[in-house]
Amino acid sequence: MGFNPESLAVLQGEPDWLQQRRRGALATYERLPSPSKTDEEWRRTDVSRFDPGQFSTLEHLDGLKLERPSGLPSGVILKPLRQAAKDHPELVEPRLFTLVHADRDRFAALHAAFFTGGTFLYVPDGVEFDQPVLGQHFSHEGGNSVLPHTLIVAGKNSRFNYLDEYVAEDDAETGYRSGSTEIFLGEGAQVGYVAVQKWGRNVWHFADQRAELQKDSTLRLFNVTLGGKFSKTRVEASLAGEGSNAELKAIYFASGEQFFDFHTLQDHRVGNTRSDLLFKGALQDVSRTVYAGLIRIEKHAQRSDAYQANRNLVLSDKAKATSIPMLEIDNNDVRCTHGATVGPVDPDHLFYLRSRGIPEATAKRMLIQGFFGDVLDRIPFEHARKLVEAELESRIG
Amino acid sequence: MADFEIKDLRASVEGRQILKGVSLSIAKGEVHAVMGPNGSGKSTLSHTLMGHPGYAVDGGEVLFKGQNVLALEPDARARLGMFLAFQYPVVVPGISMANFLRTALNSKRGYDGKDKSKQVTPKEFRSMLKGELEVLHMDDSFLPRYINDGFSGGEKKRAEILQMAMLKPEIAILDETDSGLDIDSIKFVAEAVNRMRGPELGILIITHYTRVLEFIKPDFVHVLVDGKFVLSGGPEVADRLEKTGYSEWGKEETAQPQEVA
Numbered sequence: 001m002g003f004n005p006e007s008l009a010v011l012q013g014e015p016d017w018l019q020q021r022r023r024g025a026l027a028t029y030e031r032l033p034s035p036s037k038t039d040e041e042w043r044r045t046d047v048s049r050f051d052p053g054q055f056s057t058l059e060h061l062d063g064l065k066l067e068r069p070s071g072l073p074s075g076v077i078l079k080p081l082r083q084a085a086k087d088h089p090e091l092v093e094p095r096l097f098t099l100v101h102a103d104r105d106r107f108a109a110l111h112a113a114f115f116t117g118g119t120f121l122y123v124p125d126g127v128e129f130d131q132p133v134l135g136q137h138f139s140h141e142g143g144n145s146v147l148p149h150t151l152i153v154a155g156k157n158s159r160f161n162y163l164d165e166y167v168a169e170d171d172a173e174t175g176y177r178s179g180s181t182e183i184f185l186g187e188g189a190q191v192g193y194v195a196v197q198k199w200g201r202n203v204w205h206f207a208d209q210r211a212e213l214q215k216d217s218t219l220r221l222f223n224v225t226l227g228g229k230f231s232k233t234r235v236e237a238s239l240a241g242e243g244s245n246a247e248l249k250a251i252y253f254a255s256g257e258q259f260f261d262f263h264t265l266q267d268h269r270v271g272n273t274r275s276d277l278l279f280k281g282a283l284q285d286v287s288r289t290v291y292a293g294l295i296r297i298e299k300h301a302q303r304s305d306a307y308q309a310n311r312n313l314v315l316s317d318k319a320k321a322t323s324i325p326m327l328e329i330d331n332n333d334v335r336c337t338h339g340a341t342v343g344p345v346d347p348d349h350l351f352y353l354r355s356r357g358i359p360e361a362t363a364k365r366m367l368i369q370g371f372f373g374d375v376l377d378r379i380p381f382e383h384a385r386k387l388v389e390a391e392l393e394s395r396i397g
Numbered sequence: 398m399a400d401f402e403i404k405d406l407r408a409s410v411e412g413r414q415i416l417k418g419v420s421l422s423i424a425k426g427e428v429h430a431v432m433g434p435n436g437s438g439k440s441t442l443s444h445t446l447m448g449h450p451g452y453a454v455d456g457g458e459v460l461f462k463g464q465n466v467l468a469l470e471p472d473a474r475a476r477l478g479m480f481l482a483f484q485y486p487v488v489v490p491g492i493s494m495a496n497f498l499r500t501a502l503n504s505k506r507g508y509d510g511k512d513k514s515k516q517v518t519p520k521e522f523r524s525m526l527k528g529e530l531e532v533l534h535m536d537d538s539f540l541p542r543y544i545n546d547g548f549s550g551g552e553k554k555r556a557e558i559l560q561m562a563m564l565k566p567e568i569a570i571l572d573e574t575d576s577g578l579d580i581d582s583i584k585f586v587a588e589a590v591n592r593m594r595g596p597e598l599g600i601l602i603i604t605h606y607t608r609v610l611e612f613i614k615p616d617f618v619h620v621l622v623d624g625k626f627v628l629s630g631g632p633e634v635a636d637r638l639e640k641t642g643y644s645e646w647g648k649e650e651t652a653q654p655q656e657v658a
Contacts, residue, residue, distance in 0.1 A: 347450060349489045352544075355447050356501035356560060357475035366500065370491025370543075 002053030003029065003110060010058060011082075011116070017093050018085050025102040025112035032106040044290045044322060045232060045261045050204050052110055055176040057144040064117045064148065065138070069131035077122040078133060081149055084120035091122055096151055099182040099210040099238070107206040107232075111147050111178045118149035121162060125155035125186065132161035132192070132381050142173030142200065150181040154189035154217070161192035161381040166199055168227065173200030177228065180208040185217035187241065192220045192380030196387060199227035201256065207233045213273075215241030220380040223250035224388050225260055226395065236265040239273035239304075248277040249378045251388070253395045254287035254319070264293040266308065268301040268334075277308040280375045282368055282396075283319035292324040295338060299330040308338040313345065313371045315364075368396050399460075400425045401568045401599055406457035408445040414455060415441040417624035423599040425567060430602045430610055432638060433621035434648040439603045440484060442621070443572040447481040448474055461568065476505055480566030482557040484573040489544035494556070497544050498522075498563060505564055529562040532589045551582035558589045569593075570601045575609035587612030607639045607652045622646040 008022055035042035064080055072078065077088060085092045102112035119135045137148040150164055166179045177199045185191055191211075199205055205228035211219050225231055237246035246266065254260050266275035281289055291310040312321035323340035345367050353363035372392060379385040399422035408416040415438045423429055433439050445452045446459060448471035458465045466474050489497075499522055508515040517525075530537060533555045545553050554574055561569055571590070575583050590613050594600070602613060610618075610632070618634035619626050620643075627646055628634060638652040 346487075348487050351447075351449050351471060352483070352487045352489060353492075353497070353501075354470070354472040355475055355481050355483075356497070356564065357472050357504040358500055359472050359504060360470065362500065362504065363472070366492050366496070367489070370489065373491035 003056045003114065007056055007058075008113070011114075013086075014082060015086055015089055017089065021097065022113045025097075025109045028103045029106050029109035029113055032103070032109060035105055041263060041292070045259075047230070050230070052107070052145070052176050052204075055143060055145045055174075058114060058116055059139060059141060059144045059146050064119060065136040066119060067134035067136075069129055069133060073127045073129055075124040075127060076129075077120065079120055081118040081120045081151055082116065084151075088120070088122070091153060092120060092151065095153065095182065095184060097182075099184070099212055100180050100208040104208070107178075108208060111149070111180055111206065111208075114145065115147045115149040115178070115180075117146070118151070119164070120151050122153045123155055123158040123160055126157050127155065128159040132163050132383050134163050134165070134383070136165045136167060137179065139168050139173060139175065139177065139199065142170060142175050142202075145176040147176075147178045149178075152181070152183045152191065152193070154183070154185045154191050156186040157188040158186065159190040161384075162194070163384050163387075164193075164195045165387070166195070166197045166227070168198060168200040168203075171200050172202060174202045175200070175204075177203045177205045178207055179205070181210070183211035183219065185211060185213045185219055185244070187215045187217060189214070189217040191218070194222045194224070194379060194381070194384040194388075196224040196384070196391065197227050197231065197233070198391065201227060201258065202229050204228065205231040208236070209233065210236040210238070211246065212238045212240055213244035213246055216243040217241065218245045218247075220247045220378070221249070222379050222384065224391065225250065225252040225262075226391060228260075229257060230259050232261040232263075234263045234265070236267065237275060238267045238269060239275060240269050242270050242272045245274045246276070247378065248275065249375055250279040251372055251375055251392070252279070252281035252289065253392065254281065254289055255284040255395070256287060257285070258287045260287075260289045262289070262291045262293075264291075264308075266293075266295045266306050268295075268297045268304040268306060270298075271300060271302040271304060273301060274305045275307070278375055278378070279310045280372060281311075281321065282313040282315060282371065283321055284315045286316070286318045288320045288322075290322045290324075291340070292326065293338070294326045294328060295336060297329045297331055297334050297336065302331050302333040304331070304334045306334070306336045310340045311371070312342040313368065314342060315345065315368070365396050398424060402460040403446070404458050404460070406442075406445065406459065407455040408441055409453050409455055410441060410451065415624050416445065418457070419621070419624070419626060421619060421626070423568065423601060425599045426596045427617065428594065428600040428602065428613065428615045429617045429619065430604060430615040430635065431619050431621050432604055432607070432635065432652065434605065434643040434646075434650040437621045438624040439605070439621060440572060443481055443484075443570050443603055446570055447471055447479065472504070475564075476507075478567035480561050480564060480569045482554075482561055482569065482571045482574050484576060486545045486553040486557055488546050490546060492544050493541050494544055495540040498560065501560065501564060525563055529559050529589070532585070532592060533559055534585050535559065550577040551579060554578055554582065554586060558586050562589060562593060567597060568599045568601070570603065572603045573605065574602070575604060575606065583609060583612060605652070607635045610635050620646075622648065
């Protein structure tokens, strides 16, 4: 048992460059130590009890359901990532794992070595379509690994929406899960990306979502985290072209003994760039969450505008949310605001609703829905909005 | 016969006793005014009657429809027929006024999401709103807005009275409803309240100043000083306070508002 060079053998028929890359990532995994608590990023995030080798069976190689919008314009490529690596090496090879680096930590390495079942979407220059592309990633059984990877390439002035949904058949499943995404936005591209993580409540989950934005492009990214006993997600935007704009939004709802960790990065590499981040979460029972977000404004990124907020609604005395906003600014000509809040339902709000005859449970539910209301309005497209609202409703009860 | 009876009510805030034995009987159809200077316990009285968790009851009882309401949760008191118009209505982001009003009405009717026959229909909701909005000189543009969010002082107070009109309580406590209002707003609010006066409604107006009592005429006036009633009588008590303020109880405060230019 365990992840080793022999386990790569099941991934047959891949091009040499990909096989090499996988072997390299596996070597990185074997070389890197387990993250330690002395490392700032892992100080509050305990993975000492996680042995990925225990789940080294890969559930399926291409277990993905892709819903193609009808009348997809010609030139658009939408297919499983492993297939695309074979069919379109000129598009995949120069990009795959260049935003999400395999050597970042041993889980990123493991994901890069053993990813299966992801999506490749390529939209040529100038192509627009309204109907979203829907990628559904399923796990059918527990005790194994499901490691999908999405690679999106948006040509110049393209415009489209994409949804990744991670679904467990058995909510009580155990195992190792990921769900990472790389998005390349060409000049003037407009991309809406939504990821809804609903893996089972007993899995370990690690994901990296990272986008690179060229001149005048706009990304609207929305992350929803609901599943896993442990979930660590990094959401990062690299603003590489002037006039680019990244909107990074997320909601999470933790209950039972769930632990969620979010690390975000708004990296303003050039001037006249804009980023707007809002992560909102509710915590019940004995759940815990950690949010740490960095706004980095590099030396030549003058006239940039960055906003970051993390809001936590703590619904139980035993739940705990930690929020750590960070700034790293090397240019004075910028606008930058950040803020974090952690608190219970406002007792005066609750009293006001109850004074009108609304029972406590209903009033609390309304206040939780109200808490999420402004961020739900920012889900970039209707299909995802309905899905997320329904998921949230069933969580709030 | 009293429909709502406060008996020897004692209450404290953060360990300090504020109400030191308040008794008052209200029959439906009557309007009672409680007047008092700052710090006399007026807002403690209104909050304690409605069951705010920040106020501790130290003794006494409040009887309404055969129950001691002090043992009930705030929402149960409201469903029983009590209403509090807040001095400072809170802003609640994320919940629209329309959703709030509809949920409150449904709760009052005992609709719990199951028995659809109890649910207020959209048509019924609109027609209930329409008449009340006119009296209060409001329009329905506030319905999609979040609860009290961005409302002016006058709009907030009018919205309180609108809620009262829709929920049709049997005992209404109006806590400093006139504070912060210009004279036009006071008139609109008073007109709406006066329309509701009648044999099915008892009203308790809590106020520092006599001005609102020119528009909503009380049947009884009680003066609250240091947590106890020091004087009770008819409307003439308000006239006396109008002239002398609270000086006879050692409080150098007038009962007339400072005129705002």
